[in-house]
Amino acid sequence: MDTDEVPKQSPPAEGPKKRKASPVRAPKTKAAKANLNDDVSNRNVKKVEEHDDDRGDESGHESEIDEAEVANVVLKAGGYDFGTWKKGEKVPYSALCRAFDLIEATTKRLEITNILSRFFKVVIETTPDCLLECLYLCINRLGAEYRNKELGIGESILTKAVASATGRSPEKIKADMEKMGDLGQVAQASRSNQPVMFKPKPLDVSKVFKFLKEISETSGKESQARKIDKIKQLLVACQENEPRYLIRSLEGKLRIGLAEQTVLVALASSVVMTDPELGKLKGEKLKDKIAEGAGVLKSVYSELPDYDMIVPAMLKYGIMNLADHCHLVPGIPLKPMLAHPTKSISEVLDRFEGIHFTCEWKYDGERAQIHLLENGETMVYSRNSEDLSKKYPDILERAAKIANEGVKSFVLDCEAVAWDKEEKKILPFQVLSTRKRKDVAVEDLKVQVCIFAFDLLYLNGKPLIKETFAERRRILHESFHAIEGEFAFAVHTNAQGAEDIQKELDESVAGGCEGLMVKTLDKDSSYEPSKRSRNWLKVKKDYLKGVGDTLDLVVIGAYLGRGKRVGVYGGYLLACYDPDKEEYQTICKIGTGFSEEDLKTQYDALKEHVVSEPKPYFLYSEDPRVKPDVWFEPSMVWEVQCADLSVSPVHKAAIGEVDDSKGISLRFPRFIRVRDDKNADDATSAEQVAEMYRSQKIHHQKGSSKDD
DNA sequence: TTTGTCTGCCC
DNA sequence: ATTCTGC
DNA sequence: GCAGAATGGGCAGACAAA
Numbered sequence: 001m002d003t004d005e006v007p008k009q010s011p012p013a014e015g016p017k018k019r020k021a022s023p024v025r026a027p028k029t030k031a032a033k034a035n036l037n038d039d040v041s042n043r044n045v046k047k048v049e050e051h052d053d054d055r056g057d058e059s060g061h062e063s064e065i066d067e068a069e070v071a072n073v074v075l076k077a078g079g080y081d082f083g084t085w086k087k088g089e090k091v092p093y094s095a096l097c098r099a100f101d102l103i104e105a106t107t108k109r110l111e112i113t114n115i116l117s118r119f120f121k122v123v124i125e126t127t128p129d130c131l132l133e134c135l136y137l138c139i140n141r142l143g144a145e146y147r148n149k150e151l152g153i154g155e156s157i158l159t160k161a162v163a164s165a166t167g168r169s170p171e172k173i174k175a176d177m178e179k180m181g182d183l184g185q186v187a188q189a190s191r192s193n194q195p196v197m198f199k200p201k202p203l204d205v206s207k208v209f210k211f212l213k214e215i216s217e218t219s220g221k222e223s224q225a226r227k228i229d230k231i232k233q234l235l236v237a238c239q240e241n242e243p244r245y246l247i248r249s250l251e252g253k254l255r256i257g258l259a260e261q262t263v264l265v266a267l268a269s270s271v272v273m274t275d276p277e278l279g280k281l282k283g284e285k286l287k288d289k290i291a292e293g294a295g296v297l298k299s300v301y302s303e304l305p306d307y308d309m310i311v312p313a314m315l316k317y318g319i320m321n322l323a324d325h326c327h328l329v330p331g332i333p334l335k336p337m338l339a340h341p342t343k344s345i346s347e348v349l350d351r352f353e354g355i356h357f358t359c360e361w362k363y364d365g366e367r368a369q370i371h372l373l374e375n376g377e378t379m380v381y382s383r384n385s386e387d388l389s390k391k392y393p394d395i396l397e398r399a400a401k402i403a404n405e406g407v408k409s410f411v412l413d414c415e416a417v418a419w420d421k422e423e424k425k426i427l428p429f430q431v432l433s434t435r436k437r438k439d440v441a442v443e444d445l446k447v448q449v450c451i452f453a454f455d456l457l458y459l460n461g462k463p464l465i466k467e468t469f470a471e472r473r474r475i476l477h478e479s480f481h482a483i484e485g486e487f488a489f490a491v492h493t494n495a496q497g498a499e500d501i502q503k504e505l506d507e508s509v510a511g512g513c514e515g516l517m518v519k520t521l522d523k524d525s526s527y528e529p530s531k532r533s534r535n536w537l538k539v540k541k542d543y544l545k546g547v548g549d550t551l552d553l554v555v556i557g558a559y560l561g562r563g564k565r566v567g568v569y570g571g572y573l574l575a576c577y578d579p580d581k582e583e584y585q586t587i588c589k590i591g592t593g594f595s596e597e598d599l600k601t602q603y604d605a606l607k608e609h610v611v612s613e614p615k616p617y618f619l620y621s622e623d624p625r626v627k628p629d630v631w632f633e634p635s636m637v638w639e640v641q642c643a644d645l646s647v648s649p650v651h652k653a654a655i656g657e658v659d660d661s662k663g664i665s666l667r668f669p670r671f672i673r674v675r676d677d678k679n680a681d682d683a684t685s686a687e688q689v690a691e692m693y694r695s696q697k698i699h700h701q702k703g704s705s706k707d708d
Numbered sequence: 709t710t711t712g713t714c715t716g717c718c719c
Numbered sequence: 720a721t722t723c724t725g726c
Numbered sequence: 727g728c729a730g731a732a733t734g735g736g737c738a739g740a741c742a743a744a
Contacts, residue, residue, distance in 0.1 A: 107725055154715050259730055429719060433737045571733060591733030592722045669734055670721055
């Protein structure tokens with residue numbers, strides 16, 4: 001800590017070289033933090049050279065600043081050294097990447113927040129025009145989610161791009177990827193071994209962001225090649241640690257312990273610190289204002305999750321006045337309330353002890369936030385604020401007629417569930433997911449949906465999110481009416497005792513639902529995800545110990561871990577056993593439920609059983625998404641829990657039992673424990689798997705196609 | 709035209 | 720989606 | 727308990743390859 005040396009910020013290609021099997025963001029050290037006691041003005045102050053290029057410095061105010069002022073940047077940045085740039089000049093990408101390095105070096109959230117807020121502060125003080133782009137690069141997005149902007153870049157294209165940009169073969173890149181577990185690091189290492197002819201012009205955040213946007217807008221014939229070309233251009237211009245973060249941005253994961261919530265707090269903090277009035281405060285008072293600002297921003301963001309609108313307003317009017325300018329508006333999706341999983345009914349009772357609550361059926365469909373505007377416009381948004389209006393023309397059409405007279409505008413929280421019109425009953429999620437997603441005419445819809453409404457967030461110009469749930473529900477029922485097969489209110493009761501809740505849970509499952517949602521009616525029952533995003537509880541049958549579907553499955557393959565799982569297997573391929581055919585049939589992959597210790601132990605135990613080829617008595621798909629990195633001799637049996645069984649396009653369990661050509665797979669599989677007491681051939685049999693599938697209350701199979 | 713691969717987004 | 724982990 | 731980062735099945739859509 002007290003060293004005089006300025007620590008190197010970005011050791012190239014560090015990691016696997018130093019420590020084998022070290023997770024991406026480990027080892028964490030404190031070395032990267034510069035010390036305020038150092039003589040700041042004497043170090044790390046690089047005079048920024050003049051550029052007469054095309055970077056659009058047309059702002060007029062000439063940025064002539066002296067060296068001492070530049071040096072102060074480090075001081076103003078709270079001792080963190082992000083490098084320097086002139087006022088009004090685009091923020092260098094290297095500065096952002098330095099911040100990422102500093103963040104990656106710690107696991108402490110407060111420190112992460114502090115680093116980033118210091119970075120944002122410098123940006124606001126030098127080049128506020130870049131703040132939005134920095135922000136988006138930190139949360140890995142190109143714009144608000146409801147604008148549906150995607151990169152259309154995945155691992156495959158990225159691997160090709162890295163290979164091409166570094167002059168190495170895709171095979172080499174893949175091999176390195178397996179070793180390092182992070183394509184960003186692979187890119188960085190590859191670049192640093194590459195002879196550099198001349199130093200490229202440094203990247204700035206605007207340029208990087210603009211490139212990402214262009215990539216997302218690239219479509220049509222040969223678009224993949226054009227995207228690769230763009231990535232190459234950027235990658236070649238990267239220096240030092242920049243390839244690592246550029247590639248991770250393209251992957252959509254920074255993996256440095258920084259994501260939406262922390263960025264939001266850091267942003268609020270930086271805005272308070274740079275506020276002409278609030279910024280003068282010191283100590284506790286400043287701290288309080290920062291906390292208050294973070295509260296304001298969180299609240300505003302949950303109502304209007306669009307930084308394109310929030311950031312300019314915040315800089316213009318000040319963070320404390322933000323809510324006056326940005327608030328819930330029909331037409332823009334707000335963040336949905338989420339639910340905590342609970343392991344037992346007694347856990348529900350413990351949490352809600354002495355509090356009035358209600359139980360609602362949890363429908364197995366797709367979250368749908370339905371908006372009706374005063375001008376008659378309607379839209380539907382998903383749980384993640386994606387615009388689903390193109391997918392649900394039938395819901396748009398229905399929006400006006402489900403409302404009672406006098407209703408001019410609303411925001412409804414619902415579940416859209418596949419609906420069988422003939423049988424008048426709910427269909428499973430898998431049916432819903434076959435719906436077309438765009439350019440569908442109402443007449444051509446193959447899958448009908450019924451909307452199950454459970455909350456009302458806005459009505460006739462008034463936000464209701466601060467009302468109690470009891471009140472919101474009252475207004476919901478008062479303002480809308482059910483239409484058979486089209487619109488209904490979620491079934492609910494006010495059961496308060498364990499037995500009643502159990503009964504309700506059973507009924508919900510019998511009714512084709514996943515379980516129950518439990519919500520407080522009065523105390524803390526406002527709809528404010530900013531306060532607590534998971535303020536509701538969910539009880540699903542498969543959460544309850546000893547109730548859900550459990551299988552004992554054989555481990556026959558594994559996938560090398562990525563990120564923090566580098567050096568161990570990150571996931572496994574499981575199979576059931578068919579004693580008649582004497583073969584192991586794949587049923588699912590599994591990658592959750594393991595503690596870090598489990599992962600290590602299992603890696604060590606299983607690597608003994610690696611075989612170079614799959615056994616001839618394995619039945620599996622050649623689909624590359626399922627093919628494991630290593631195969632095992634059948635040895636270990638694991639207890640696995642799931643929510644449902646489904647007919648699978650790739651897995652082979654019980655093939656021929658319920659479908660001639662398709663096997664069965666598991667929905668939401670997770671590891672429970674090792675079954676030391678079982679041999680591989682004692683695993684759950686194909687016959688048992690088929691029986692479990694058949695005994696499900698609700699299931700769907702497309703009409704047997706061979707007879708049509 | 710058909711089939712396969714990749715991606716993003718539902719859960 | 721589920722689950723685990725550091726703070 | 728939050729926030730973040732591992733990981734699951736399976737679908738449509740967009741392209742690429744055959």
